Amino acid sequence: MINDWRGLAGQVLRRLWRREPPTPVPRTRGRFPDVVINGQNADKVDDIAKRLGVRGITASIGTAEGVAKLIEQLPDVDILVNNVGVFTVQPVFEIPDDEWLRFYQINVLSGVRLARHYAPRMADRGWGRVIFLSSEAGVQTPTDMVHYGMTKSAQLALSRGMAQEVAGTGVTVNSVLPGPTMSNGVVAMWDDLYPGLDRTEQERRYVAEGRAATSLLHRLIRPHEVANLITYVASDQASATTGSALSVDGGLVPPSSPESAESTPCTFRTATKDATPPAPFDR
Template sequence: MKIDLTGKTAIVTGSTEGIGKAIAKGLAECGARVVINGRKPDKVEATVQELAKEIDGGEFTGVAADLGTAAGCEELVRAVPEADIVVNNVGIFGPQDFFEVEDEVWQQFFDVNVMSGVRVSRAYLPGMKKRGWGRVIFISSESGLNIPKEMIHYGMTKTANISIARGLAKQMAGTGVTVNSVLPGPTLSDGLVEMIEDDAKKAGKSVDDYARDFVMEARPGSLIQRPATVEEVASMVVYVASPLASATTGAALRVDGGVVDTIA
């Protein structure tokens, strides 16, 4: 089985680090022209240069735009009018007690985690439909099913991602365009490393060991009993973005290490 994305243009939102960066790299390794996105121009450019050096023949362009705003989404579409693959990855997270989360925080999480994907999908799906081929993938989370009590505001947005992807899949029925959501579980991304790095040092443990213990404490139902790597999540996304996944649409595909305790 070989995944060939030669000639396809892929946009990965929020792709200057973590899962998004790994997805961008994976798509490029399969031949796609990849658009790197982030809020900071210098970080976008640095990521473009880094990945271009790592992947022989890789084609990357960068668009610095804050997709948590309507204006930022419009800026992305102006820079890249058409795309074959869109990965709605950009997102924010952070634990906070429900009773301490102000309205502004709820709105910020909704704007970044939900409305970015709504606006970007609304812009690119009509072109995909017209051409008879396309892939839209929402990066949700197992937290969209297993709502964490310490991040209810985050879990809500990830449930919304799953709902939107399912509805859009129905909207694109019979067109050759698929829409899916991918649900990572605890993943050793830059964000998780940043969150636990200080605690790991205080505990006298490596980040990897502390992360493993963290997963077993916070998600004791994990069947792999460790965090996933960003590459493991990216592998699922690259497959779903490929022609090989043409019969997979409207699905919520888990890369959660077995955290969600259901067979469906």
């Protein structure tokens, strides 16, 4: 089940679905699973569902009532992609309480409520995938989108903690962290930032001036490039990938460097025949 079909992962998986069928779910014994899409605009959900030949459910999962409505119509899933989300550009000291709470309700609690219902049921069946679509903003907070970065950091903690809770059950929980991607939302933002410029020039300006300035690709990521990673994480080939934050950010965020030896002291002992065994390390 994919929530917020209009968002980034919705575009990504819709394109992939058109090219090839999804990976078979083990418990379906080789049959391809049914795909269910979710959004809050009934006309758009129905239109896309009909064109793709999949099931659509209209529910606003940014609220507890909307999640309950969705679960009532879809009590079980094998793969859950949490990608509903909102973002705006706003100075951090000008963000009112209501806006902080709105971002948290939609970007964070929607995934909490859905995974709280579906993940234990996946564990009972012995297989499942829960994927949070986080962002590089969760580890490299943008100054003008702190409320957004806060929710994406929260998703990293959620996915790790939930993965620990379902350890050994056959269910994996991971986060995927795209960098700046050419989504509908980003393109709309470009029109506000760079009115009158064509898309090529808008992208060039955004890369040079915006958060993608340090990208090793020197361009924005395309949706199909994110699709490859999401599809892997949702597949049976990712059975040993869980509790992870997987980046597809074009090298925007450098990998974390190992802690220095000074910050993590170690004592090495040379074993001899008569040596007394060392005491266990204290945690």
